Amino acid sequence: MKKILQINTTVGYASPGKIANDIGDLILASGNESYIAYGRQPESKSNSSVIRIGxxxxxxxxxxxxxxxxxxxxxxxxxxxxxxxxxxxxKPDLIQIHNLHGYYINIEVLFGYLKNVDIPVVWTFHDAWAITGHCTHFEHVGCNKWLTECHTCPQTNNYPNSILLDRSRQNFRDKKRLFNYPNNLTIVTPSTWLANLVRQSFLKNHEVKVIPNGVSQEIFKPRNNPQLQKTLNLKNKFVVLGVCSVWDKGKGFYDFIALAEMLSSDYAIVMVGVTKKQVEMLPSNIIAIPRTSNAEELAELYTLADVYVNLTYADTFPTTNLEALSCGTPIITYKTGGSIESVTEHTGLVIEQGNLDQAVNAIGKIKNLGKIHYKEHCLTMASDKFNKQKQYLEYIKLYQPLMGN
Structure with missing residues (x-):
């Protein structure tokens, strides 16, 4: 029996926290011991042994x-x-790291320890934070300083926000020094796009493996709820859906407002995850729904929608795309990061960032062809490539030779 310890900001909350939980369940199912160390109070139960950090x-x-x-x-x-x-x-036989950012851990202490022990480390990058001096994403601001050395960061006012100093150059140097400590480090990314960035970074000498995220297709599957259409007054409307846990400019909040002005009365936009303050900013032809923790209700919304539109400017591999596919709903996405890797000509359309004319045309194309034209292709792709059980078993397969199995 082997012991595997995961480290992440949360347990069961947000995509990395849910992935940690799911991997933990598979570790237990394989007859091994699972531990998850986390920085913030868990939002859901875990079958793994959990350890609060701080x-x-x-x-x-x-x-x-x-x-x-x-x-x-x-x-x-x-x-x-x-x-x-x-x-x-x-005394774990392997350590699996997820997100270290999130105000809960000291990387100097952690990697100082990992430098001197013979424990294999697998680190899943859910964003680009590990290879920059400050930010989690940089493509939307056109910054490539991370290729050589970060300095004079254009995003100090973005997460993790700094209002006084810019320490990006020193952060970059410290990360380069610390993150190269473990000789037996394997890096995992959910998208080929991020893997290619890592291979250009100061971590390029480590093995990089791509394991796309997955979703539960027992939960996210076509779920018809005729009452939902009546409740939201969507009869005879072509439904455009947007879903986000935290809406802001970078996730396309203002683009959706502009898009609503460009669509005729035949269309209705539904935005899930908006705050009360944001509701006041939305036009009358956008139906606002607060963030829901009920996955079945979310699956009903994906099923009701005729198209899922993702207007994100920075994303590694959005889970919402996978949820939409699993409910048989085609995707329109900006050409952003790994978001395009779940879209083919049979499952949706890719458009240029910020080009709302292209968005209107793409929505019109899917309306003309009909959702039925895409549905089976979406379901097949979701089943073949993004089934949670299949995807996270890849982690178990990765761990075994590293632990000497």
Missing amino acids: DNLDIYTHVLSTRLFDDHCFSSKKATKKLVSKIKEI
Whole structure:
């Protein structure tokens, strides 16, 4: 029996937290022991043994330090030393890292420990934070400083926000030094796009493997709810759906508002995940739905929609695309990061970032062909490539030779 420890910001919350939980379940199913160390209070139950890193006060202190000094992931020293003590107690045969950013861990302490132990490390990059001096995404601002050395960061006011200092050059140098410590490091990315970036970065000498994310197709499947159409007053409307956990400019919030003005009364836009404040900003032909934690209800909305539109400007491999496919709904996405990797000519259309005329034309094309033209292709692609059980078994297969199995 082997012991596998995962580290992530959360357990069961947001895509990386859900992935950690799902991998943990497969670790247990394979007859091994699963541990998940996390930084924030879990939003859902876990079958794995969970370990809290630090506490809320530690998080607030970390946030403050980041805001003032741009030293994200260099606070939480005491909490990380306690984690290291716990790792020594557990003696894991493998460590799986997910997101380290999120105001809860000290990378100097963690990687200082990993440097001196013979434990294989698998690190899944859910964004590009590990290879930059500050940001999680850079393509939307056209910044390529990460290829040589970050400095004078154009995104210090974006997550993880710093309002006082720009430490991007030192952060870059520190990450380059620390993240190359583990000799037995394997990097996993959910998209080929991100894998190609990593292979150009200061981590290019490590093995990089692509394992696309998956979703539960027991939950995300065609779920017809005729009452939903009546409740939302969508009869005889071509339904355009947008889904996001946190809507902002980078996720296309204002693009949806502009798009609503360009579509005729034959269309209705449904936006899921908007806040009360954002609802007040939306025109009358956009139906606003708050963020829902009920996956079945979300699947009903995907099923009701005629097309799922993803107007994101920065994304690694959006899970919402996979959820839409699994419900038989075609996708229109901006040509952004790994978002295009779940779209083929049979499952939707890719358009240029910010080109709303192309968005209107693409929506019209799908309307003319009908959702039925795409549905079976979407379901087949989802089943073949993005089934949660199949995808996360790839992690178990990856772990086995690394642990000497």
